[in-house]
Amino acid sequence: MSENQKLDFIREIIANDLSTGKHETIITRFPPEPNGYLHLGHAKSICLNFGIAQEHEGAKCHLRFDDTNPEKEETEYVESIKDDVRWLGFDWGDDLYFASNYFEFLYECAVDLIKKGLAYVDEESPEEIKLHRGNVQTPGTPSRFRDRTPEENLTQFAKMRAGDFKEGEAVLRAKISLTSSNMNMRDPIMYRIMHAAHHNTGNDWCIYPMYDFAHPLEDALEHITHSLCTLEFENHRPLYDWFIQNCPVPSQPRQIEFARLSLTYTIMSKRKLLQLVKDGHVSGWDDPRMPTISGIRRRGYPAEAVRHFCKRIGITKYNGTTDVALLEHDIRNHLNATAPRRMAVLDPLKVIIENFQEEPADELEVANHPQDETAGNRMVRFSEEIFIERDDFQEVPEKKYFRLAPEKYVRLRGGPIIQCIGYEKNDAGEVLLVRAKLLPDTTGKDSPEGVVCKAAIHWVDAKSGIDAEVRLYDRLFTVEDPDAAEGGFVSVLNPESSKTVQAKLEASLLLDLPGFSCQFERMGYFVTDSKDHIPGEKAVFNRTVALRDSWGKGR
CATH class of the missing domain: 3.40.50.620 (HUPs)
Incomplete structure (x- = not known):
């Protein structure tokens, strides 16, 4: 000290x-x-x-x-x-x-x-x-x-x-x-x-x-x-x-x-936590939504960040409640500095690049961390078929929407600029496929004259990318003080606290060991699940925390 x-x-x-x-x-x-x-x-x-x-x-x-x-x-x-x-x-x-x-x-x-x-x-x-x-x-x-x-x-x-x-x-x-x-x-x-x-x-x-x-x-x-x-x-x-x-x-x-530690949106009673486990509201003591140490460990909270949080809130003689956002902020700050970057698409929409043959590279060199040169770079496969996030494309772009839209340009993270030249829809009016062309020789370079490109989006190669189960966790309760809920703490459980999606990930993520933490670019911080992720066989990731401080934003 x-x-x-x-x-x-x-x-x-x-x-x-x-x-x-x-x-x-x-x-x-x-x-x-x-x-x-x-x-x-x-x-x-x-x-x-x-x-x-x-x-x-x-x-x-x-x-x-x-x-x-x-x-x-x-x-x-x-x-x-x-x-x-x-x-x-x-x-x-x-x-x-x-x-x-x-x-x-x-x-x-x-x-x-x-x-x-x-x-x-x-x-x-x-x-x-x-x-x-x-x-x-x-x-x-x-x-x-x-x-x-x-x-x-x-x-x-x-x-x-x-x-x-x-x-x-x-x-x-x-x-x-x-x-x-x-x-x-x-x-x-x-x-x-x-x-x-x-x-x-x-x-x-x-x-x-x-x-x-x-x-x-x-x-x-x-x-x-x-x-x-x-x-x-x-x-x-x-x-x-x-x-x-x-x-x-x-x-x-x-x-x-x-004074004991009390957090908003959290209960701190072993008796009540046991009730959640026994009544099947959570999958176990180490459910990543639980405030147990085994739960936060499985969710990907770094021990260093938890220690920093405990030091920051200090030791006092008076009971009070700490905003859980302060803990999330410390987790996010630590991971921002230490977690390598990877690309993952959680709601995949396929893009076919019609003129891919004009791109001489089938691998792109991408930085592992934008602020840490010592983290080095990695090679990412790149082909004529890729996946992007569904909300990175709009048929009729709203005001100040700078991502992909008909005739609009966007840069692929670590790669070239592409332009939307068409798209296909099903009978229900849902976009099934986007067609694009790339601008050759634009990887790592400024936009050519006359090309307006104000955004870069993440993507995953369709041919080499892997399927993964990604679990999106939010707070377990919907109110700041679950213990004070009129109907009891169980009555204010958040029905949206756990959601599982089938995602597309960079191929290398299948090989990482359980407990590997990274940032899915533009999506948040994620960790390979300590129980269900099997290197080389099955990819399972848990969301640790979103990119932004405010609950529900940027997710």
Whole structure:
């Protein structure tokens, strides 16, 4: 980070802790629960936690899976999260941890609280517990089990672990307060019974710690210095500190909250994203319309651009919503500088060049990038039959239309100027074919005297070009705040968010590997699909982003 660059409030805290000697080094952590795929909100947290570790000599960021709920967690999610963190450009080294590996330590901490009279086994029903907690205006009512002796509680807790209770028959609660205005402090549940196999520990346990109990102790056990989380955990901080202060832990982490990432036209809830997947509204977690990291990766978002976006929006203490156009702008800017250019026709209209024999070249040399000479050139086949975009021809040209029309001239990108000399239509009045003649010796040269040519259009050679499936993606929702929709977020799904067309592409694009990004000239940025594109056999491209900033323009 530049010396002149202003630090955000978290980095200011860390800088002060280092300068005062409170910490000799910094240890952060990224602690996802493996119950779904990560989304763009997690990308912000990943960039923050791993980014801080990269900025300080000797600092580390742990990747820790908070896997305390066996009913929702799967190894599939664990592996996808690892892939996402790596793709964003970060590495946890040897610091990979699982909350489930600490289960015995967490159990011992719970026993210690029981012995101190700070925890008790409650055998009230879930409905009774909820009722007796009260609400913000009404104090809670003590459970009839709250005043059990430590010896009784130790016995009952051991029975919970041994599987002597059914699910819902008993929980372990912290004995803190029944009157606190912070509902998180009203004798929160620490352990619940779940007779479910765990992805990491199998059937070794039938009681599992609650997140609010396990998380601070995991931080302390790993000597985390700064536990960074989003603002919804601000009211949980007193409970975080209470467990740290009252349990036998080797360190005292500090929890600091920051604003989560919210984007327009986007939802950031794993539960809602899972609903989209399960209900078949999308093809999966990695559907290119999804805001999951696997989804944006498949759509062709560059990791560097996502990191730049996360840095640009910054870290604040106040929640707000960022316009998704800002993200799209960063993606577009990055690809504009890095993506090679190729030609693709998404709505093909054939053009026959009647005097092709007057053109001495059957290959044209075309630049790979107009602003980067180091990108070099490529050779593109050129014959008497080519395809152009259907809207690059008009029978009756509208005002200021400079593309192909009867008797009008247009330049082929990287090639000669052609003139429309006729066209053919079917019975329905649709143009089927355009006939043209070329102006010899006009490739790479100015228009001859008397020839008005104000535009260049892209094209694909009909003989060598390949057929391709091109998927045109737009935003998944039609309103800025899908969560606020009266009929629920599903009611504002965009029916036009996915469209597939059969296109004509340069022959070389069939050979590119999955994940190859390029600009289809004048059309947008596209990427070979990571699942369905088969080099040499089947070309499948996804649109990453259009060429222009405004949604719906230039597409």
